[in-house]
Amino acid sequence: xxxxxxxxxxxxxxxxxxxxVVAEVLDGDHVHLTADxxxxxxxxxxxxxxxxxxxxxxxxxVTLGEILEVSTDRRAKRYDPNAHRPHQHLxxxxxxxxxxxxxxxxxxxxxxxxxxxGFTIAAVEVTYRGTCPNCAAA
Amino acid sequence: xxxxxxxxxxxxxxxxxxxxVVAEVLDGDHVHLTADxxxxxxxxxxxxxxxxxxxxxxxxxVTLGEILEVSTDRRAKRYDPNAHRPHQHLxxxxxxxxxxxxxxxxxxxxxxxxxxxGFTIAAVEVTYRGTCPNCAAA
DNA sequence: GCTTGACTTAGACAATGTCCATTGTAGGAT
DNA sequence: ATCCTACAATGGACATTGTCTAAGTCAAGC
Numbered sequence: 640x641x642x643x644x645x646x647x648x649x650x651x652x653x654x655x656x657x658x659x660v661v662a663e664v665l666d667g668d669h670v671h672l673t674a675d676x677x678x679x680x681x682x683x684x685x686x687x688x689x690x691x692x693x694x695x696x697x698x699x700x701v702t703l704g705e706i707l708e709v710s711t712d713r714r715a716k717r718y719d720p721n722a723h724r725p726h727q728h729l730x731x732x733x734x735x736x737x738x739x740x741x742x743x744x745x746x747x748x749x750x751x752x753x754x755x756x757g758f759t760i761a762a763v764e765v766t767y768r769g770t771c772p773n774c775a776a777a
Numbered sequence: 778x779x780x781x782x783x784x785x786x787x788x789x790x791x792x793x794x795x796x797x798v799v800a801e802v803l804d805g806d807h808v809h810l811t812a813d814x815x816x817x818x819x820x821x822x823x824x825x826x827x828x829x830x831x832x833x834x835x836x837x838x839v840t841l842g843e844i845l846e847v848s849t850d851r852r853a854k855r856y857d858p859n860a861h862r863p864h865q866h867l868x869x870x871x872x873x874x875x876x877x878x879x880x881x882x883x884x885x886x887x888x889x890x891x892x893x894x895g896f897t898i899a900a901v902e903v904t905y906r907g908t909c910p911n912c913a914a915a
Numbered sequence: 916g917c918t919t920g921a922c923t924t925a926g927a928c929a930a931t932g933t934c935c936a937t938t939g940t941a942g943g944a945t
Numbered sequence: 946a947t948c949c950t951a952c953a954a955t956g957g958a959c960a961t962t963g964t965c966t967a968a969g970t971c972a973a974g975c
Contacts, residue, residue: 688954751880759907762906762907766901771896832963853961
């Protein structure tokens with residue numbers, strides 16, 4: 640994670656306590672927090688941080704490609720720090736749990752030219768929806 | 778589309794002017810309207826129809842499996858009347874245009890058991906993102 | 916043509932996100 | 946070490962999308 644702070648500094652980011660806290664909150668694997676969850680955790684460390692700053696910082700990190708925006712449900716966007724390894728998401732329809740997964744195969748190859756309608760395709764998102772073991776047991 | 782009205786009547790739906798109008802608005806291929814767009818078009822035909830009714834009716838149609846809810850961006854949900862033929866979506870990152878597409882292959886097969894973490898998988902959503910010919914030309 | 920329960924309405928409310936004017940401050944310049 | 950200044954943070958208003966409720970309305974069966 641200090642890597643991240645170093646990279647950001649290298650890109651000319653002004654390093655503030657707020658940005659550091661947001662970056663720290665977004666550390667780890669299988670982390671998929673909403674903006675408000677990020678804000679809540681950031682407030683624990685830096686009580687006076689504002690919502691607007693969290694939103695701004697998340698937006699900047701997305702633009703820089705350091706984190707990913709994920710919309711697995713219709714509620715809040717979630718932010719995924721695992722931006723440097725391509726992956727897809729497995730979502731529990733009941734509890735909303737999210738796992739990163741790494742499918743084989745290439746969905747791009749499954750879309751023939753005749754189905755591209757002249758589009759230039761830049762990315763493919765795949766979301767697997769189902770029931771997690773916890774919810775299946777209940 | 779009158780098929781749809783017949784099916785709904787057969788399921789015990791009380792047939793009202795409002796429901797008929799919503800169903801009519803959602804007719805055709807490659808239709809992906811937001812709830813507010815549906816409301817706007819419904820108002821043209823039935824000026825006193827309320828937003829709540831449009832939301833309720835769309836929700837009921839989704840529950841009945843007659844239309845699909847699609848979240849291609851983080852903005853409003855869209856409603857896709859093409860619910861009876863499986864398909865995926867191709868989305869223009871610039872203008873938001875949406876095309877239904879029919880890829881080959883089976884993304885489910887691409888997820889090995891070791892990557893399922895005990896989940897029971899019910900559905901797979903695939904969204905191709907890129908630039909449409911119009912936006913590429915501009 | 917009644918009755919009744921399902922349907923519709925308007926508007927308040929909720930959740931999430933954006934914007935803006937003001938205040939604060941990181942980091943280079945002196 | 947201190948000062949400057951552009952960039953960042955703040956907080957609160959606002960926007961968008963969606964949900965809920967109480968009261969009124971009406972489709973369809975009798």
